[in-house]
Structures are given as structure tokens and as C-alpha cells.
Amino acid sequence: MAWMAWTWPTAVFFGVIAALLITFTILAIRFPETPRTGVLGIETTRGDRLFITLLGAAFINLAWLGLTDAAQWWGLGLSLVYGAAVFRFV
Missing domain, CATH: 1.20.5 (Single alpha-helices involved in coiled-coils or other helix-helix interfaces)
Incomplete structure (x- = not known):
């Protein structure tokens, strides 16, 4: 490698x-687990919510890199908050 x-x-x-x-x-x-319906109105499982979280975190971090000059740790923190919200409400 x-x-x-x-x-x-x-x-x-x-x-x-x-x-x-x-x-x-x-x-x-x-x-x-059985799928649950959240704010998106679709049934999701833990794996679905993990995928949504990872995809959203990637976009958040890319946007953070492109749009701000602040440290990337803030983008990571925002991604963690986003992930917690996805697992709680989606």
C-alpha cells in the first residue's frame, strides 16, 4: 500500500x-429492532441513521473547509451535534 x-x-x-x-x-x-418513523416521515433503522449521519457529516465538513477559515474541529463538533440530532429525531 x-x-x-x-x-x-x-x-x-x-x-x-x-x-x-x-x-x-x-x-x-x-x-x-423494528424500524421507526421520525421527522422525515420514512422508516429508518440504526444503520439507516448511521448512513444519514455519515453522509451529512461529510457534507458539513466539506462545507466547513470551503466556506470558513475557522479550525476544522468546529466542523467536527457541528457534525457530532448533527449526528446526535439524527439519531434522536430521524
């Missing part, structure tokens, strides 16, 4: 995504 520019932040990013997928798989096996 020498062709890729692996850095510690990149490795941590992919490690966190892998850990989330493993955790949600274990949760789905141990605690099956």
Missing part, C-alpha cells in the same frame, strides 16, 4: 468507520 499516502489521521478515520460498522453489526444481532 505504498502508493497511498497513509497518515495517522487517515488511519484513525478508516479505523473509526470500521469500528462503527462492527459495533452496529453486533448491535443488530444482539438487539434486533
